[in-house]
Amino acid sequence: MLGFASALYVVMERAVQDHVDRELDEAAIAAARSLEEHRFGPFLLLDDLAHAFPELALIDKFFHIFGPHGQITLQSANIKSRGIPLSQTSLKAALQGHTTFETVRFHNEIPIRLLSYPIRHGDTLVNILRVGMSLRSGEDMLSRLVFVLLIGSPLAVAVSMLGGWFLAGRALRPVDSITLAAQRITGGDLTQRIHTTSKDEIGRLASTFNDMIARLEASIRQTRQFSADASHELRTPLTITKGETELALRKPRSPDTYREVLESNLEEIDRMSRIVDELLFLSRADLGEITMASVPVQLDTVVREIQSQAMVLGNERGIETILEHSEPVQVLGDEWRLRELVLNVVDNAVKYSPPGGTVQLSITTTDGRAQIVVQDHGIGIAPDEQRVIFDRFHRTDAARAHAQQGTGLGLAICKWIVETHHGTIDIDSAVGQGSRFTISLPLLSA
Numbered sequence: 001m002l003g004f005a006s007a008l009y010v011v012m013e014r015a016v017q018d019h020v021d022r023e024l025d026e027a028a029i030a031a032a033r034s035l036e037e038h039r040f041g042p043f044l045l046l047d048d049l050a051h052a053f054p055e056l057a058l059i060d061k062f063f064h065i066f067g068p069h070g071q072i073t074l075q076s077a078n079i080k081s082r083g084i085p086l087s088q089t090s091l092k093a094a095l096q097g098h099t100t101f102e103t104v105r106f107h108n109e110i111p112i113r114l115l116s117y118p119i120r121h122g123d124t125l126v127n128i129l130r131v132g133m134s135l136r137s138g139e140d141m142l143s144r145l146v147f148v149l150l151i152g153s154p155l156a157v158a159v160s161m162l163g164g165w166f167l168a169g170r171a172l173r174p175v176d177s178i179t180l181a182a183q184r185i186t187g188g189d190l191t192q193r194i195h196t197t198s199k200d201e202i203g204r205l206a207s208t209f210n211d212m213i214a215r216l217e218a219s220i221r222q223t224r225q226f227s228a229d230a231s232h233e234l235r236t237p238l239t240i241t242k243g244e245t246e247l248a249l250r251k252p253r254s255p256d257t258y259r260e261v262l263e264s265n266l267e268e269i270d271r272m273s274r275i276v277d278e279l280l281f282l283s284r285a286d287l288g289e290i291t292m293a294s295v296p297v298q299l300d301t302v303v304r305e306i307q308s309q310a311m312v313l314g315n316e317r318g319i320e321t322i323l324e325h326s327e328p329v330q331v332l333g334d335e336w337r338l339r340e341l342v343l344n345v346v347d348n349a350v351k352y353s354p355p356g357g358t359v360q361l362s363i364t365t366t367d368g369r370a371q372i373v374v375q376d377h378g379i380g381i382a383p384d385e386q387r388v389i390f391d392r393f394h395r396t397d398a399a400r401a402h403a404q405q406g407t408g409l410g411l412a413i414c415k416w417i418v419e420t421h422h423g424t425i426d427i428d429s430a431v432g433q434g435s436r437f438t439i440s441l442p443l444l445s446a
Protein backbone atom coordinates (compact mmCIF):
# COMPACT_ATOMS: atom_id res chain seq x y z
CA MET A 1 0.00 0.00 0.00
CA LEU A 2 2.90 2.34 0.87
CA GLY A 3 4.51 1.69 -2.52
CA PHE A 4 1.22 2.11 -4.32
CA ALA A 5 0.38 5.36 -2.45
CA SER A 6 3.83 6.84 -3.09
CA ALA A 7 3.73 5.90 -6.78
CA LEU A 8 0.22 7.34 -7.14
CA TYR A 9 1.28 10.59 -5.45
CA VAL A 10 4.36 10.99 -7.67
CA VAL A 11 2.38 10.22 -10.84
CA MET A 12 -0.41 12.66 -9.91
CA GLU A 13 2.06 15.39 -9.00
CA ARG A 14 3.80 14.99 -12.34
CA ALA A 15 0.47 14.97 -14.18
CA VAL A 16 -0.63 18.21 -12.49
CA GLN A 17 2.65 19.90 -13.28
CA ASP A 18 2.67 18.65 -16.87
CA HIS A 19 -0.85 19.93 -17.32
CA VAL A 20 0.04 23.36 -15.97
CA ASP A 21 3.25 23.48 -18.01
CA ARG A 22 1.39 22.59 -21.17
CA GLU A 23 -1.20 25.29 -20.58
CA LEU A 24 1.49 27.87 -19.87
CA ASP A 25 3.37 26.84 -22.96
CA GLU A 26 0.29 27.08 -25.18
CA ALA A 27 -0.61 30.47 -23.72
CA ALA A 28 2.94 31.77 -24.16
CA ILE A 29 3.13 30.56 -27.74
CA ALA A 30 -0.22 32.19 -28.62
CA ALA A 31 0.72 35.49 -26.97
CA ALA A 32 4.21 35.51 -28.46
CA ARG A 33 2.80 34.91 -31.91
CA SER A 34 0.54 37.95 -31.55
CA LEU A 35 3.35 40.07 -30.27
CA GLU A 36 5.69 39.02 -33.06
CA GLU A 37 3.08 39.54 -35.80
CA HIS A 38 2.26 43.07 -34.69
CA ARG A 39 5.83 44.08 -34.12
CA PHE A 40 5.61 45.84 -30.86
CA GLY A 41 7.99 48.34 -29.67
CA PRO A 42 9.50 47.64 -26.30
CA PHE A 43 7.05 49.81 -24.33
CA LEU A 44 3.35 49.16 -24.29
CA LEU A 45 0.40 50.20 -22.23
CA LEU A 46 -1.89 47.62 -20.75
CA ASP A 47 -5.09 49.08 -22.23
CA ASP A 48 -3.60 49.30 -25.69
CA LEU A 49 -2.44 45.80 -25.41
CA ALA A 50 -5.82 44.50 -24.31
CA HIS A 51 -7.51 46.36 -27.10
CA ALA A 52 -5.15 45.45 -29.81
CA PHE A 53 -4.64 41.85 -28.79
CA PRO A 54 -7.72 40.23 -27.43
CA GLU A 55 -5.81 36.87 -27.41
CA LEU A 56 -3.79 38.19 -24.50
CA ALA A 57 -6.90 39.33 -22.72
CA LEU A 58 -8.18 35.80 -23.02
CA ILE A 59 -5.28 34.36 -21.07
CA ASP A 60 -6.64 33.24 -17.73
CA LYS A 61 -3.16 33.40 -16.35
CA PHE A 62 -1.23 36.47 -15.42
CA PHE A 63 1.66 37.68 -17.45
CA HIS A 64 4.57 40.08 -17.53
CA ILE A 65 6.43 41.49 -20.40
CA PHE A 66 10.04 42.34 -19.59
CA GLY A 67 12.46 44.34 -21.60
CA PRO A 68 15.57 42.66 -22.94
CA HIS A 69 17.50 43.58 -19.77
CA GLY A 70 14.96 42.14 -17.43
CA GLN A 71 13.22 45.42 -16.56
CA ILE A 72 9.44 45.19 -16.33
CA THR A 73 7.51 46.89 -19.13
CA LEU A 74 4.02 45.56 -18.77
CA GLN A 75 2.04 43.23 -16.61
CA SER A 76 -1.48 41.91 -16.49
CA ALA A 77 -4.11 43.44 -14.30
CA ASN A 78 -3.84 40.45 -12.08
CA ILE A 79 -1.52 41.74 -9.43
CA LYS A 80 -0.56 38.47 -8.03
CA SER A 81 2.64 38.40 -9.97
CA ARG A 82 3.79 41.78 -8.77
CA GLY A 83 6.97 41.55 -6.85
CA ILE A 84 8.28 38.50 -8.55
CA PRO A 85 11.26 39.73 -10.50
CA LEU A 86 12.68 37.94 -13.50
CA SER A 87 15.28 35.50 -12.21
CA GLN A 88 18.85 35.59 -13.46
CA THR A 89 18.52 32.06 -14.76
CA SER A 90 15.48 32.96 -16.87
CA LEU A 91 17.16 36.09 -18.18
CA LYS A 92 20.28 34.18 -19.17
CA ALA A 93 18.26 31.45 -20.83
CA ALA A 94 16.12 34.04 -22.67
CA LEU A 95 19.25 35.75 -23.98
CA GLN A 96 20.29 32.40 -25.44
CA GLY A 97 16.79 31.95 -26.89
CA HIS A 98 15.58 29.29 -24.37
CA THR A 99 12.35 29.14 -22.41
CA THR A 100 12.47 28.47 -18.65
CA PHE A 101 9.95 26.91 -16.23
CA GLU A 102 10.21 27.81 -12.54
CA THR A 103 8.13 27.29 -9.45
CA VAL A 104 8.13 30.06 -6.84
CA ARG A 105 6.05 30.94 -3.78
CA PHE A 106 4.17 34.18 -3.80
CA HIS A 107 4.48 35.79 -0.36
CA ASN A 108 6.02 32.50 0.68
CA GLU A 109 2.63 30.91 0.46
CA ILE A 110 0.90 30.57 -2.87
CA PRO A 111 2.80 28.28 -5.24
CA ILE A 112 3.18 29.74 -8.71
CA ARG A 113 4.48 28.16 -11.87
CA LEU A 114 6.24 30.57 -14.21
CA LEU A 115 7.23 30.26 -17.85
CA SER A 116 9.70 32.78 -19.28
CA TYR A 117 9.53 32.93 -23.07
CA PRO A 118 11.91 34.98 -25.22
CA ILE A 119 10.45 37.08 -28.07
CA ARG A 120 12.97 37.86 -30.72
CA HIS A 121 13.20 39.82 -33.92
CA GLY A 122 15.80 38.09 -35.91
CA ASP A 123 18.71 37.53 -33.52
CA THR A 124 17.75 40.32 -31.15
CA LEU A 125 15.88 39.70 -27.96
CA VAL A 126 13.05 42.22 -27.88
CA ASN A 127 10.94 41.11 -24.94
CA ILE A 128 10.67 38.34 -22.43
CA LEU A 129 7.13 37.20 -21.99
CA ARG A 130 6.46 35.58 -18.66
CA VAL A 131 3.27 33.69 -18.10
CA GLY A 132 2.36 32.49 -14.63
CA MET A 133 -0.28 30.37 -13.10
CA SER A 134 -1.17 29.44 -9.57
CA LEU A 135 -0.53 25.83 -8.57
CA ARG A 136 -2.91 26.06 -5.66
CA SER A 137 -5.74 24.04 -7.15
CA GLY A 138 -3.25 21.30 -8.08
CA GLU A 139 -1.74 21.41 -4.60
CA ASP A 140 -5.21 21.28 -3.07
CA MET A 141 -5.98 18.23 -5.16
CA LEU A 142 -2.72 16.58 -4.13
CA SER A 143 -3.33 17.25 -0.45
CA ARG A 144 -6.80 15.78 -0.80
CA LEU A 145 -5.18 12.76 -2.43
CA VAL A 146 -2.73 12.46 0.48
CA PHE A 147 -5.63 12.65 2.89
CA VAL A 148 -7.54 9.92 1.05
CA LEU A 149 -4.43 7.76 0.87
CA LEU A 150 -3.68 8.26 4.57
CA ILE A 151 -7.15 7.14 5.53
CA GLY A 152 -7.69 4.66 2.70
CA SER A 153 -4.40 2.75 2.86
CA PRO A 154 -4.65 1.51 6.46
CA LEU A 155 -8.33 0.79 5.84
CA ALA A 156 -7.53 -1.25 2.71
CA VAL A 157 -4.78 -3.10 4.62
CA ALA A 158 -7.18 -3.84 7.47
CA VAL A 159 -9.95 -5.03 5.11
CA SER A 160 -7.59 -7.23 3.11
CA MET A 161 -6.13 -8.72 6.29
CA LEU A 162 -9.59 -9.53 7.55
CA GLY A 163 -10.60 -10.96 4.16
CA GLY A 164 -7.37 -12.94 3.92
CA TRP A 165 -7.81 -14.30 7.43
CA PHE A 166 -11.40 -15.29 6.64
CA LEU A 167 -10.57 -16.89 3.27
CA ALA A 168 -7.46 -18.67 4.53
CA GLY A 169 -9.47 -19.99 7.47
CA ARG A 170 -12.15 -21.33 5.16
CA ALA A 171 -9.66 -22.77 2.69
CA LEU A 172 -7.53 -24.41 5.35
CA ARG A 173 -10.34 -25.92 7.42
CA PRO A 174 -10.18 -29.20 5.40
CA VAL A 175 -6.43 -29.27 6.06
CA ASP A 176 -7.26 -29.31 9.75
CA SER A 177 -9.54 -32.28 9.26
CA ILE A 178 -6.81 -34.02 7.24
CA THR A 179 -4.41 -33.42 10.14
CA LEU A 180 -6.94 -34.77 12.62
CA ALA A 181 -7.59 -37.85 10.49
CA ALA A 182 -3.84 -38.40 10.13
CA GLN A 183 -3.47 -38.17 13.92
CA ARG A 184 -6.24 -40.72 14.43
CA ILE A 185 -4.61 -43.01 11.86
CA THR A 186 -1.31 -42.70 13.70
CA GLY A 187 -3.32 -43.93 16.66
CA GLY A 188 -4.09 -47.10 14.66
CA ASP A 189 -7.61 -46.34 13.40
CA LEU A 190 -7.46 -46.98 9.66
CA THR A 191 -11.21 -46.68 9.19
CA GLN A 192 -10.84 -42.89 9.28
CA ARG A 193 -11.78 -40.94 6.14
CA ILE A 194 -11.89 -37.23 5.39
CA HIS A 195 -15.31 -35.94 4.41
CA THR A 196 -15.11 -33.28 1.76
CA THR A 197 -17.29 -32.25 -1.13
CA SER A 198 -15.05 -29.57 -2.59
CA LYS A 199 -13.42 -30.22 -5.94
CA ASP A 200 -10.51 -27.80 -5.49
CA GLU A 201 -6.87 -28.56 -4.62
CA ILE A 202 -7.77 -29.34 -1.01
CA GLY A 203 -10.61 -31.59 -2.16
CA ARG A 204 -8.23 -33.47 -4.42
CA LEU A 205 -5.69 -33.72 -1.62
CA ALA A 206 -8.38 -35.12 0.68
CA SER A 207 -9.52 -37.72 -1.83
CA THR A 208 -5.92 -38.72 -2.62
CA PHE A 209 -5.41 -39.05 1.12
CA ASN A 210 -8.57 -41.17 1.42
CA ASP A 211 -7.39 -43.42 -1.43
CA MET A 212 -4.04 -43.76 0.26
CA ILE A 213 -5.63 -44.75 3.59
CA ALA A 214 -7.89 -47.22 1.78
CA ARG A 215 -4.88 -48.84 0.10
CA LEU A 216 -3.00 -48.83 3.40
CA GLU A 217 -5.97 -50.40 5.14
CA ALA A 218 -6.31 -53.08 2.44
CA SER A 219 -2.60 -53.76 2.53
CA ILE A 220 -2.52 -54.05 6.33
CA ARG A 221 -5.60 -56.28 6.28
CA GLN A 222 -3.91 -58.46 3.66
CA THR A 223 -0.72 -58.65 5.71
CA ARG A 224 -2.66 -59.60 8.84
CA GLN A 225 -4.66 -62.16 6.92
CA PHE A 226 -1.47 -63.50 5.42
CA SER A 227 0.21 -63.84 8.84
CA ALA A 228 -2.90 -65.52 10.25
CA ASP A 229 -3.07 -67.94 7.29
CA ALA A 230 0.65 -68.68 7.46
CA SER A 231 0.47 -69.45 11.21
CA HIS A 232 -2.61 -71.57 10.65
CA GLU A 233 -1.05 -73.54 7.81
CA LEU A 234 2.07 -74.17 9.85
CA ARG A 235 0.21 -74.97 13.04
CA THR A 236 -1.78 -77.84 11.48
CA PRO A 237 1.23 -80.03 10.60
CA LEU A 238 2.88 -79.02 13.91
CA THR A 239 -0.20 -80.12 15.88
CA ILE A 240 -0.32 -83.40 13.98
CA THR A 241 3.39 -84.05 14.54
CA LYS A 242 3.15 -83.15 18.24
CA GLY A 243 -0.01 -85.25 18.78
CA GLU A 244 1.39 -88.30 17.05
CA THR A 245 4.72 -88.07 18.87
CA GLU A 246 3.07 -87.63 22.29
CA LEU A 247 0.75 -90.55 21.61
CA ALA A 248 3.64 -92.76 20.55
CA LEU A 249 5.62 -91.85 23.66
CA ARG A 250 2.81 -92.58 26.08
CA LYS A 251 3.83 -96.27 26.33
CA PRO A 252 6.51 -98.50 24.82
CA ARG A 253 5.76 -99.40 21.18
CA SER A 254 7.11 -101.81 18.65
CA PRO A 255 9.87 -100.57 16.27
CA ASP A 256 7.35 -100.72 13.39
CA THR A 257 4.97 -98.36 15.17
CA TYR A 258 7.82 -95.94 15.87
CA ARG A 259 8.83 -96.15 12.25
CA GLU A 260 5.26 -95.39 11.15
CA VAL A 261 5.08 -92.35 13.47
CA LEU A 262 8.46 -91.08 12.29
CA GLU A 263 7.42 -91.51 8.64
CA SER A 264 4.20 -89.61 9.27
CA ASN A 265 6.15 -86.89 11.08
CA LEU A 266 8.57 -86.67 8.19
CA GLU A 267 5.62 -86.13 5.85
CA GLU A 268 4.40 -83.23 8.00
CA ILE A 269 7.90 -81.81 8.28
CA ASP A 270 8.18 -82.00 4.49
CA ARG A 271 4.93 -80.11 4.21
CA MET A 272 6.13 -77.46 6.65
CA SER A 273 9.42 -77.04 4.82
CA ARG A 274 7.52 -76.72 1.55
CA ILE A 275 5.33 -73.99 3.04
CA VAL A 276 8.38 -72.21 4.49
CA ASP A 277 10.29 -72.50 1.19
CA GLU A 278 7.36 -71.15 -0.81
CA LEU A 279 6.77 -68.34 1.68
CA LEU A 280 10.41 -67.43 1.56
CA PHE A 281 10.26 -67.41 -2.23
CA LEU A 282 7.22 -65.12 -2.26
CA SER A 283 8.72 -62.75 0.33
CA ARG A 284 11.92 -62.52 -1.68
CA ALA A 285 9.84 -61.96 -4.83
CA ASP A 286 7.97 -59.15 -3.05
CA LEU A 287 11.29 -57.57 -2.09
CA GLY A 288 12.53 -57.89 -5.69
CA GLU A 289 15.37 -60.15 -4.59
CA ILE A 290 14.71 -62.97 -7.04
CA THR A 291 16.88 -62.76 -10.11
CA MET A 292 15.40 -64.02 -13.34
CA ALA A 293 17.42 -65.27 -16.27
CA SER A 294 16.35 -63.96 -19.66
CA VAL A 295 17.48 -66.50 -22.22
CA PRO A 296 15.74 -68.34 -25.07
CA VAL A 297 13.81 -71.32 -23.69
CA GLN A 298 12.51 -74.20 -25.82
CA LEU A 299 9.11 -74.34 -24.14
CA ASP A 300 7.79 -77.43 -25.95
CA THR A 301 10.71 -79.45 -24.52
CA VAL A 302 9.87 -78.20 -21.03
CA VAL A 303 6.21 -79.21 -21.49
CA ARG A 304 7.17 -82.65 -22.80
CA GLU A 305 9.39 -83.30 -19.79
CA ILE A 306 6.67 -82.20 -17.42
CA GLN A 307 4.22 -84.55 -19.10
CA SER A 308 6.49 -87.48 -18.18
CA GLN A 309 6.77 -86.18 -14.61
CA ALA A 310 2.98 -85.87 -14.45
CA MET A 311 2.64 -89.49 -15.52
CA VAL A 312 4.76 -90.46 -12.50
CA LEU A 313 2.75 -88.13 -10.21
CA GLY A 314 -0.56 -89.58 -11.35
CA ASN A 315 0.66 -93.15 -11.46
CA GLU A 316 -0.56 -94.08 -7.98
CA ARG A 317 -4.14 -92.93 -8.70
CA GLY A 318 -4.16 -94.08 -12.33
CA ILE A 319 -4.26 -90.54 -13.74
CA GLU A 320 -2.93 -90.22 -17.24
CA THR A 321 -1.44 -87.03 -18.64
CA ILE A 322 -1.59 -86.78 -22.43
CA LEU A 323 0.33 -84.31 -24.57
CA GLU A 324 -2.29 -83.65 -27.21
CA HIS A 325 -0.59 -81.06 -29.29
CA SER A 326 2.96 -79.77 -29.37
CA GLU A 327 4.81 -77.51 -31.76
CA PRO A 328 8.26 -75.93 -31.45
CA VAL A 329 7.86 -72.77 -29.36
CA GLN A 330 10.62 -70.51 -28.07
CA VAL A 331 10.17 -67.86 -25.42
CA LEU A 332 12.55 -65.55 -23.60
CA GLY A 333 12.82 -66.19 -19.88
CA ASP A 334 14.08 -68.30 -17.01
CA GLU A 335 13.82 -71.99 -17.85
CA TRP A 336 13.89 -73.13 -14.26
CA ARG A 337 11.02 -70.80 -13.23
CA LEU A 338 8.97 -71.62 -16.36
CA ARG A 339 9.37 -75.31 -15.53
CA GLU A 340 8.13 -74.58 -11.98
CA LEU A 341 5.15 -72.67 -13.40
CA VAL A 342 3.99 -75.44 -15.76
CA LEU A 343 4.69 -78.15 -13.18
CA ASN A 344 2.58 -76.36 -10.55
CA VAL A 345 -0.42 -76.10 -12.88
CA VAL A 346 -0.08 -79.69 -14.15
CA ASP A 347 0.45 -80.96 -10.58
CA ASN A 348 -2.81 -79.24 -9.55
CA ALA A 349 -4.64 -80.80 -12.52
CA VAL A 350 -3.43 -84.24 -11.47
CA LYS A 351 -4.09 -83.53 -7.77
CA TYR A 352 -7.69 -82.39 -8.31
CA SER A 353 -8.59 -85.12 -10.86
CA PRO A 354 -10.58 -88.18 -9.81
CA PRO A 355 -8.73 -91.51 -9.77
CA GLY A 356 -8.38 -92.90 -13.30
CA GLY A 357 -8.92 -89.46 -14.85
CA THR A 358 -7.00 -87.81 -17.66
CA VAL A 359 -5.18 -84.51 -17.97
CA GLN A 360 -4.67 -83.05 -21.43
CA LEU A 361 -1.71 -80.87 -22.23
CA SER A 362 -0.96 -78.83 -25.32
CA ILE A 363 1.55 -76.23 -26.42
CA THR A 364 0.86 -74.10 -29.48
CA THR A 365 1.51 -70.73 -31.03
CA THR A 366 -1.74 -68.82 -30.97
CA ASP A 367 -2.19 -65.19 -32.04
CA GLY A 368 1.54 -64.67 -32.02
CA ARG A 369 1.92 -65.93 -28.44
CA ALA A 370 3.04 -69.16 -26.87
CA GLN A 371 0.04 -70.90 -25.34
CA ILE A 372 0.07 -73.79 -22.90
CA VAL A 373 -3.32 -75.33 -22.09
CA VAL A 374 -3.77 -77.71 -19.13
CA GLN A 375 -7.18 -79.35 -19.07
CA ASP A 376 -8.46 -81.69 -16.35
CA HIS A 377 -11.81 -83.30 -15.59
CA GLY A 378 -11.61 -82.98 -11.83
CA ILE A 379 -13.44 -81.11 -9.08
CA GLY A 380 -13.56 -77.75 -10.90
CA ILE A 381 -13.65 -74.26 -9.35
CA ALA A 382 -16.78 -72.18 -8.67
CA PRO A 383 -16.90 -68.84 -10.58
CA ASP A 384 -16.58 -66.65 -7.44
CA GLU A 385 -13.55 -68.68 -6.30
CA GLN A 386 -11.77 -68.31 -9.65
CA ARG A 387 -10.81 -64.73 -8.79
CA VAL A 388 -9.23 -65.59 -5.46
CA ILE A 389 -7.39 -68.87 -5.99
CA PHE A 390 -4.28 -66.88 -6.92
CA ASP A 391 -4.28 -65.29 -3.44
CA ARG A 392 -1.77 -66.66 -1.01
CA PHE A 393 -3.04 -69.58 1.10
CA HIS A 394 -6.41 -69.60 -0.60
CA ARG A 395 -7.70 -73.16 -1.01
CA THR A 396 -11.28 -73.98 -1.91
CA ASP A 397 -13.23 -76.18 0.51
CA ALA A 398 -13.62 -78.76 -2.24
CA ALA A 399 -9.82 -78.81 -2.69
CA ARG A 400 -9.24 -79.22 1.07
CA ALA A 401 -11.66 -82.12 1.14
CA HIS A 402 -10.14 -83.68 -1.97
CA ALA A 403 -6.40 -83.40 -1.35
CA GLN A 404 -4.67 -82.88 1.98
CA GLN A 405 -1.26 -82.04 0.67
CA GLY A 406 -1.76 -78.54 -0.79
CA THR A 407 -0.20 -75.35 0.57
CA GLY A 408 -2.33 -72.77 -1.24
CA LEU A 409 0.83 -70.96 -2.36
CA GLY A 410 1.47 -72.68 -5.70
CA LEU A 411 -0.79 -70.50 -7.86
CA ALA A 412 0.43 -67.30 -6.15
CA ILE A 413 3.94 -68.26 -7.25
CA CYS A 414 2.64 -69.15 -10.75
CA LYS A 415 1.03 -65.75 -11.07
CA TRP A 416 4.25 -64.03 -10.08
CA ILE A 417 6.30 -66.07 -12.59
CA VAL A 418 3.81 -65.41 -15.40
CA GLU A 419 3.74 -61.69 -14.70
CA THR A 420 7.51 -61.35 -14.60
CA HIS A 421 7.53 -63.03 -18.03
CA HIS A 422 4.93 -60.51 -19.30
CA GLY A 423 2.37 -63.26 -19.73
CA THR A 424 -1.12 -64.11 -18.48
CA ILE A 425 -2.80 -67.06 -16.81
CA ASP A 426 -6.55 -67.63 -17.25
CA ILE A 427 -9.05 -70.12 -15.87
CA ASP A 428 -12.09 -71.63 -17.46
CA SER A 429 -13.76 -74.00 -15.06
CA ALA A 430 -17.06 -75.52 -13.96
CA VAL A 431 -17.67 -77.25 -10.63
CA GLY A 432 -17.63 -81.05 -11.02
CA GLN A 433 -16.64 -80.90 -14.66
CA GLY A 434 -13.03 -79.84 -14.59
CA SER A 435 -10.78 -76.87 -15.19
CA ARG A 436 -8.78 -75.47 -18.05
CA PHE A 437 -5.77 -73.30 -17.24
CA THR A 438 -4.34 -71.29 -20.17
CA ILE A 439 -0.87 -69.78 -19.87
CA SER A 440 0.03 -67.27 -22.54
CA LEU A 441 3.57 -65.91 -22.99
CA PRO A 442 5.18 -63.64 -25.58
CA LEU A 443 7.15 -65.53 -28.22
CA LEU A 444 10.89 -65.03 -28.46
CA SER A 445 10.47 -63.67 -32.01
CA ALA A 446 8.01 -61.05 -30.73
Ligand code: ADP
Pocket residue numbers: 344348349352376378379380381389390394395396397398399400405406407408409410411412434435
Ligand atom coordinates in the same frame (compact mmCIF):
# COMPACT_ATOMS: atom_id res chain seq x y z
P1 ADP B 1 -2.68 -75.94 -3.57
O1 ADP B 1 -1.38 -76.30 -3.03
O2 ADP B 1 -3.78 -75.94 -2.58
O3 ADP B 1 -3.02 -76.68 -4.81
P2 ADP B 1 -2.51 -73.70 -5.31
O4 ADP B 1 -2.11 -72.33 -5.05
O5 ADP B 1 -1.76 -74.46 -6.33
O6 ADP B 1 -2.53 -74.43 -3.92
O7 ADP B 1 -4.02 -73.68 -5.72
C1 ADP B 1 -4.92 -72.88 -4.97
C2 ADP B 1 -6.31 -73.47 -5.02
O8 ADP B 1 -6.85 -73.39 -6.33
C3 ADP B 1 -6.35 -74.91 -4.68
O9 ADP B 1 -6.37 -75.12 -3.32
C4 ADP B 1 -7.67 -75.32 -5.33
O10 ADP B 1 -8.74 -74.92 -4.51
C5 ADP B 1 -7.71 -74.46 -6.57
N1 ADP B 1 -7.22 -75.18 -7.77
C6 ADP B 1 -6.05 -75.05 -8.39
N2 ADP B 1 -5.97 -75.82 -9.47
C7 ADP B 1 -7.13 -76.50 -9.55
C8 ADP B 1 -7.66 -77.49 -10.45
N3 ADP B 1 -6.98 -77.92 -11.49
N4 ADP B 1 -8.92 -77.94 -10.21
C9 ADP B 1 -9.61 -77.47 -9.16
N5 ADP B 1 -9.16 -76.57 -8.27
C10 ADP B 1 -7.93 -76.08 -8.45
